[in-house]
Amino acid sequence: MWPFFLKFTVSASRVLNVPSEEALKAIQDPVFLITLNPLVIGWSAEPAKPNHYTIRDRLSLLGFFKTVISYTCDFSIRDDGVDTETQAGLGTRLWSKWRARPVSDEPGKTEVSEETTVEAFFLNMPMITRTLKASHGELMDSMKAKLEEGHYTPSRYSQYRPLPYLLPLIAALSMYTWTLVSILLPVLGLFYWLYKTSKDPYDLFHLSLNQIGDEPPRTEWLNMGFWRNAKVFPEACEALALKLTLAAGYREGDRVLDVGHGTGESLIFLLSCPHIPRPATVTGITSLFSHHKRSSDRVHALQASQTQKSESASVVTLYHGDAVFSPVAYKHPLDPKVSTTFDTILALDCAYHFHSRRAFLSQSLRKLTKGRRIALTDICFSPEALSSRTNRLLIKAAHFMPGENIISTTDYIRVMEEIGYVDVKMEDISEDVFPGFMGFLSPRGFAWWLSVHIFSCYVGLGARFVIVSGARAD
Structure with missing residues (x-):
């Protein structure tokens, strides 16, 4: 549904003073990656789907207004890293590729890289891109510090206690406030509905x-x-x-x-x-x-x-x-x-x-x-x-x-x-x-x-x- 749904790609990488095997094991650990994100305040996983997570972030809207959003993320383990696919509200989708590879001329060092592509409604894209750029650099620095200082331990299946029942309501009201501030709630809702009902699984609306x-x-x-x-x-x-x-x-x-x-x-x-x-x-x-x-x-x-x-x-x-x-x-x-x-x-x-x-x-x-x-x-x-x-x-x-x-x-x-x-x-x-x-x-x-x-x-x-x-x- 271009030009309403746009795409943006952000990438980051760091060279870590750790062996490639250790770095690879870390990025293939979903809970470790989730908890690196400074915006995350909670998550839950389904026992039947150990690589499918529901995650909750706290975001700042308009620079001062706080809101909580919930979204799902699927992790696909690869030989050299992990791919993730995230489904969020209002038609927002993200695809990330995490990779770890040894630095050829420096034994004991590993380059960890991440590339994330986001597809979102054009009105929400400025907020999303600002959030991605700010949080993902901090995420990379946090990973580097934890791995180099030996603070990483492999995590098992973990499920956080669900957020208090009032927070989902607060989150919904916050998102509506953001949309109303944009003065496009009716159009946004209409096009989200059209987007979801007319779009087939292979992105073949054309x-x-x-x-x-x-x-x-x-x-x-x-x-x-x-x-x-x-x-x-x-x-x-x-x-x-x-x-x-x-x-x-x-x-x-x-x-x-x-x-x-x-x-x-x-x-x-x-x-x-x-x-x-x-x-x-x-x-x-x-x-x-x-x-x-x-x-x-x-x-x-x-x-x-x-x-x-x-x-x-x-x-x-x-x-x-x-x-x-x-x-x-x-x-x-x-x-x-x-x-x-x-x-x-x-x-x-x-x-x-x-x-x-x-x-x-x-x-x-x-x-x-x-x-x-x-x-x-x-x-x-x-x-x-x-x-x-x-x-x-x-x-x-x-x-x-x-x-x-x-x-x-x-x-x-x-x-x-x-x-x-x-x-x-x-x-x-x-x-x-x-x-x-x-x-x-x-x-x-x-x-x-x-x-x-x-x-x-x-x-x-x-x-x-x-x-x-x-x-x-x-």
Whole structure:
């Protein structure tokens, strides 16, 4: 339900003066991780589900008002750490990856890292991101201190006494107060209901956008589309993907990196569209695991059919992870320690969400073959819009994109050149994107109609939809 539900990723790491076995045992202990959080005031576990916990935090709203929230967390033990999935109120979800690995050149030391991605209603995102940034750094420092001082002992199943019966009522009243302060309780409740009732388990709400008439959807596009000569959503989305590949100077036999591919329609486009040549290799990365899994299944099915037709298949490698490589990421296509390079890098309608876009562009430059290009369809702003302090504050307050990604068209080009790209080109296609996309969504029901009106505010604040590309110098 973008743009109402947004995503944010925060990561942290520490080098601990303890053996990797000890650090690994600690992060695989759910109770130890729970009690590290300075906000936690209680938890309970189900005997039948030892890795399923209900946790209660005390939060500060508006800087002074205290509230108690309750949420559930599932722990999945991995060979090198633990993954957690948290379900909280108002559609908030968090996915965390904890990893412990020995420091190669310093025996007896271990790097412990955590990467957390949060999905939440846009109105609540500022409070959530502030809380995450503040608490998770403190959490890491607490872990380092406890393990290095030898204060950690493995915990057994533990269940705290439930909170007094009045506290849940106080918590509910506090959350309502926070929402009322935001003056959006009715809209928030409506969209939470629509979100929960229309959203299937695989995050496939976009399939309905691809449906034409009564026929089941044949594509799974999820971009705003290029509507100049298109009449339906799949046509517009494919037209935008085609313009992107042309801007990237894509050639037959290229090694392609497709970033933020969703459920894989852009991958299938590269592997089967009759209007473009076939790549030698396709590498993809997307942040949602459900999208990664579905993309893998769809690509394997396509390649199986191509094999039956004796068509030569490209080599496809897919990753689950954030677009920007960080020390907590493993098996990432932009990992500087990996020698793989790409002839073409594509980011279709996703880069404005990256943390940050500049980091992604810097990492991508190092992975580009000399003389070859990266191309992105992206959202930035007119220079006139950002010259207004009021506009800047409104854009930032909406939390439509990370603050560091709010940039003008001219500064976008300048930043790419500062990073090291040459022959930087930008095409403003706003008039062939925004009106068509909003016109397509408006008649699809109240939820989409209201989303169009909110999105139109961003356009009114000077948002521009562009195709930008740059090359690595020879």
